[in-house]
Amino acid sequence: MNHFEYKDGVLHAEGVDLNRLAAEVGTPFYCYSTATLERHYKVFSGSFPKGTLVAFSVKALGNIAVLKTLAKLGAGADVVSGGELRKALKAGIPGGRIVFSGVGKTKAEMTLALEAGIYQFNVESEPELQALSAVATALGKPAPITIRVNPDVDAKTHAKITTGTAETKFGIPWSRARAAYALAAKLPGIKVVGVDVHIGSQIVDLEPFETAFAKVAGLAAQLRADGHVIERLDLGGGLGVPYITNNEPPPDPSAYGAMASRVTRDLGCQIILEPGRLIAANAGILVSRVLYVKQGEARTFAILDAGMNDLIRPAMYDSHHEIVPVNEPKPDCPRRRYDVVGPVCETSDIFAAERELPELAEGELVAILSAGAYGAVMSSAYNARPPAPEVLVKDEQWSVVRPRLDDDALFGSERIPDWL
Numbered sequence: 001m002n003h004f005e006y007k008d009g010v011l012h013a014e015g016v017d018l019n020r021l022a023a024e025v026g027t028p029f030y031c032y033s034t035a036t037l038e039r040h041y042k043v044f045s046g047s048f049p050k051g052t053l054v055a056f057s058v059k060a061l062g063n064i065a066v067l068k069t070l071a072k073l074g075a076g077a078d079v080v081s082g083g084e085l086r087k088a089l090k091a092g093i094p095g096g097r098i099v100f101s102g103v104g105k106t107k108a109e110m111t112l113a114l115e116a117g118i119y120q121f122n123v124e125s126e127p128e129l130q131a132l133s134a135v136a137t138a139l140g141k142p143a144p145i146t147i148r149v150n151p152d153v154d155a156k157t158h159a160k161i162t163t164g165t166a167e168t169k170f171g172i173p174w175s176r177a178r179a180a181y182a183l184a185a186k187l188p189g190i191k192v193v194g195v196d197v198h199i200g201s202q203i204v205d206l207e208p209f210e211t212a213f214a215k216v217a218g219l220a221a222q223l224r225a226d227g228h229v230i231e232r233l234d235l236g237g238g239l240g241v242p243y244i245t246n247n248e249p250p251p252d253p254s255a256y257g258a259m260a261s262r263v264t265r266d267l268g269c270q271i272i273l274e275p276g277r278l279i280a281a282n283a284g285i286l287v288s289r290v291l292y293v294k295q296g297e298a299r300t301f302a303i304l305d306a307g308m309n310d311l312i313r314p315a316m317y318d319s320h321h322e323i324v325p326v327n328e329p330k331p332d333c334p335r336r337r338y339d340v341v342g343p344v345c346e347t348s349d350i351f352a353a354e355r356e357l358p359e360l361a362e363g364e365l366v367a368i369l370s371a372g373a374y375g376a377v378m379s380s381a382y383n384a385r386p387p388a389p390e391v392l393v394k395d396e397q398w399s400v401v402r403p404r405l406d407d408d409a410l411f412g413s414e415r416i417p418d419w420l
């Protein structure tokens with residue numbers, strides 16, 4: 001459920017008319033709904049036992065105002081860089097509610113995290129364990145760790161967002177997991193606290209999750225028998241969302257929560273989760289204006305002022321996003337097939353191919369839905385285009401929470417060398 005709805009013929013974000021917002025902010029822009037973010041967080045966290053740490057995956061939607069919205073509900077954060085860690089701290093999420101994932105943590109990032117009192121590092125390799133031991137020992141601050149294990153389970157999602165099979169760079173191979181824990185137990189400055197797994201993203205079937213969680217629960221019992229203290233199970237993120245409104249919906253968070261609790265109950269561990277997309281995807285839209293409607297030889301192109309630099313998901317993952325006009329079409333409005341494209345000079349700058357939509361007119365506004373997760377965070381300044389600004393709405397209030405960059409911010413830091 002989300003809070004983008006037609007009211008009196010105009011798409012609103014909560015109580016805010018998107019025509020009015022576009023007139024004030026200019027297009028394109030991202031728009032996030034506080035009520036939807038809050039609802040998704042509450043539904044998700046309410047599906048797990050008390051004491052569960054729901055660490056929002058900052059990579060999905062890292063705007064500090066959004067992080068603060070979730071922090072006020074008690075969310076923790078899952079971060080994968082020093083930058084994300086600093087943003088989470090700035091949003092008021094305490095270090096003690098932040099977990100640090102990722103295969104390439106630098107020693108500087110480890111230092112920052114230890115100084116922030118990080119809840120845990122999810123360690124992804126033996127060399128990383130050695131590096132963390134050296135940093136923690138030098139600082140005199142023991143590093144709480146889980147080892148992210150690679151369970152070799154196929155999440156049956158897009159290949160580019162599959163992370164739990166043996167061919168991917170993620171986690172320590174299943175066959176070396178116990179040896180890695182034995183190494184961790186011997187290293188100074190390392191304190192083992194649990195086990196971590198994350199098998200991919202936009203997963204719409206509970207079965208691969210259950211297979212992975214059951215394997216991890218079995219491993220945790222084995223590790224306890226080996227003498228390790230295993231008090232936390234970090235089960236990662238990855239639960240899918242409906243992108244296609246008329247499609248079979250993905251599993252309900254409550255079914256996912258019940259399954260995870262059942263599979264891990266005997267261990268009595270604290271559960272940690274790292275949802276990103278589930279909280280953010282349908283809490284955000286990208287509002288854009290139709291610049292031109294161009295008749296090609298074989299296709300009709302609706303050319304938007306948003307491009308792949310603003311939302312790269314369709315180009316990168318062939319993802320489907322609903323596109324709706326901001327002004328509600330009349331019931332008798334004719335429908336046409338469009339390739340909805342952006343202005344970037346790439347054939348891959350396309351939001352929808354041969355999509356049937358209500359007839360579009362030049363100058364009209366459209367909203368690209370389900371764009372809250374992996375939208376603004378993956379935007380770039382390709383073609384020297386300023387990435388779309390971000391607006392956060394709450395009831396009738398709205399604020400620009402990241403402005404459109406002017407030329408100074410966009411390329412003012414570039415330098416012409418003296419010798420040129």
Ligand code: LLP
Nearest residue numbers: 057101198201202237238274275276277374
């Ligand atoms: N935890 C870890 C360790 C992760 O790698 C990820 C996502 C998450 C949690 C959050 O997963 P979520 O709940 O959002 O599925 N850019 C791609 C998605 C990349 C996901 C990377 N890892 C996309 O736009 O589909």
